[in-house]
Structures are given as C-alpha cells and as structure tokens.
Amino acid sequence: MVNLVKASFLALSLFLVACAAPSKAPQSLYDEIGGAPTIEAITENFINEVSFNETIYRYFEKTNITRFREKFNEHLCVTTGGPCTYTGDTMLRVHQGKNINEADFNTTVDLLVNAMEKAGLTYPQQNQVLKVLAPMRDEMLYK
C-alpha cells in the first residue's frame, strides 16, 4: 500500500514537472522580431531608403506605393514565417521588363538591410531573412 502511494506520488511529480517544463515549440522569426508592427516598420523604412536612393528610386517612379506597401508587407510576413497570405504577383512577373542588374540588386539588398537594422533586427535575424530571399534572386535579375 505504502509503495502504491509512493509510486502514485512519483507519477504525479513527474507529470507536474513535465507540465512546468518550457515548451520547445520553435518560434517563428516573425514572432521573435515582434510580429506585424516590426514587419510594417521594415517596409516603411525600406520605402524611405528607396526614396533617398536616386538609382533605385528610378525603378519605382511609376509604382503605386500603396499597393507596394501592402504586397511587400505580406511578402515579408510570409518570408519570416508569419500568419499571412501573399496576394501579390510572382517575383518573376513583378520584376520582368525591368532588366535589373547585379549592382542594382545588391544596392536594393543593402537598402533592405538598413531597413531591418533600423527596425531593430539583429545580424543573425537579418541573415535569416536574406537566406530565404536569396533563391528568388534568379527570378529578378536581367528579366
């Protein structure tokens, strides 16, 4: 009887310890950086950075900035693993006909890095975003 009580107590203790242990569910980068407000800050900073760069701004002269803001936000949200749906066009379609060269592509990435830096992302967090975007490069260059 005593053994049974001891065993029950042990089982209960193990159960309580298991419940109290921190959850190991991996957090998305989206949550880690602060979710929607941070994503919106990056987009806003990026638009600002582009507007101050003569070379890159030239590409955006005829762009509907309200649409760009909305679609870029969604895209960044998905890129960071957030709970969004991207409703814009494919990267190929959007950048087609612009004949974007490597130098301008790299400059744009630098502007995005500045935008992320100003929104408070750490270097590892910035790199995580760039790593997801890197494979899309071929859809944008010289199209």
Ligand code: HEM
């Ligand atoms: C770093 C990777 C890039 C990403 C993730 C990206 C993403 C996007 C997104 C999500 C849109 C909006 C799509 C839509 O309206 O359906 C867009 C539009 C646009 N992007 Fe990019 N982009 C990138 C690089 C570039 C580069 C390097 C340039 C030019 C130097 C560029 C120029 C543009 C322009 C001009 C538009 C507006 C298109 C229009 O007015 O119809 N993007 N981009």
